[in-house]
Amino acid sequence: MNIDVNQAGCLPTVGSMQGGFASFLTLSRIHKERDTTLFIDPGFPVHMQQHKVLNIKYESFDVYNFRGEKLREKLESYFSKGHIHSVLYSNPPNNPSWICFTEKELQIIGELANKYDVVIMEDLAYFGMDFRKDFSKPGQPPFQYSVANYTDNYILFISSSKAFSYAGERIGMMVISDALFNRRYPDLRRYYNNDLFGHTMVFGTLYPLSSGTSHSAQYALAAMLAAANSGSFNFVEEVKVYGKKKLQ
Numbered sequence: 001m002n003i004d005v006n007q008a009g010c011l012p013t014v015g016s017m018q019g020g021f022a023s024f025l026t027l028s029r030i031h032k033e034r035d036t037t038l039f040i041d042p043g044f045p046v047h048m049q050q051h052k053v054l055n056i057k058y059e060s061f062d063v064y065n066f067r068g069e070k071l072r073e074k075l076e077s078y079f080s081k082g083h084i085h086s087v088l089y090s091n092p093p094n095n096p097s098w099i100c101f102t103e104k105e106l107q108i109i110g111e112l113a114n115k116y117d118v119v120i121m122e123d124l125a126y127f128g129m130d131f132r133k134d135f136s137k138p139g140q141p142p143f144q145y146s147v148a149n150y151t152d153n154y155i156l157f158i159s160s161s162k163a164f165s166y167a168g169e170r171i172g173m174m175v176i177s178d179a180l181f182n183r184r185y186p187d188l189r190r191y192y193n194n195d196l197f198g199h200t201m202v203f204g205t206l207y208p209l210s211s212g213t214s215h216s217a218q219y220a221l222a223a224m225l226a227a228a229n230s231g232s233f234n235f236v237e238e239v240k241v242y243g244k245k246k247l248q
């Protein structure tokens with residue numbers, strides 16, 4: 001992806017689903033005066049269900065009518081009210097229109113995350129699967145577009161379910177930027193005995209949820225990542241069938 005993250009912030013989770021659950025839970029507690037997540041739709045409906053069961057407020061808008069520069073004004077209309085702690089979207093998306101954010105739009109999201117100190121959660125369930133570009137060669141351009149190029153205030157959810165067709169084993173990755181991992185939020189002490197975000201996520205939230213995820217699936221995913229990185233496995237070629245299905 002052309003970004004660097006310390007290995008401490010690269011966390012295996014029980015599917016990216018658990019990464020989302022743990023992040024929503026933790027992010028809703030970082031600022032005592034902010035209580036709402038903003039979804040940029042179309043998103044993944046289960047994320048809303050996760051908010052409901054956690055009793056966390058969320059608001060949402062459909063990006064369809066707010067493309068390009070219009071996105072800036074729309075996001076500022078929420079952020080300027082001061083109640084949003086984080087933003088979530090899926091990109092590449094999980095919707096019939098297959099609308100992907102442009103780099104300019106990701107830049108707008110990143111700039112506003114910096115300006116309003118909002119954490120951006122990027123759901124990369126369909127990593128590399130915008131087939132208009134070839135993202136199959138790790139470490140070489142073109143890179144999967146990401147808000148991580150424009151802000152240090154991010155969490156990425158990377159699923160193995162689609163890119164590696166590995167849904168049943170329930171293994172995914174949560175990637176927390178170094179800046180966010182090392183950030184202290186004194187308000188976290190209301191729920192945790194530490195205020196360091198990364199420490200809180202690992203020992204305060206993920207540990208009580210499931211104490212990690214299956215070791216054997218971690219080895220399998222590590223092997224698939226190694227094969228993709230060495231060039232012996234073209235993961236994009238294997239999943240092009242998704243693109244064909246969308247066209248039918």
Ligand SMILES: Cc1ncc(COP(=O)(O)O)c(C=O)c1O
Pocket residue numbers: 014015016017018043044090093094123125126158159160161167171172
């Ligand atoms: C857009 C989107 N996000 C997240 C997920 C969850 O992925 P995982 O199987 O890694 O929990 C899915 C799975 O269907 C999805 O479609």
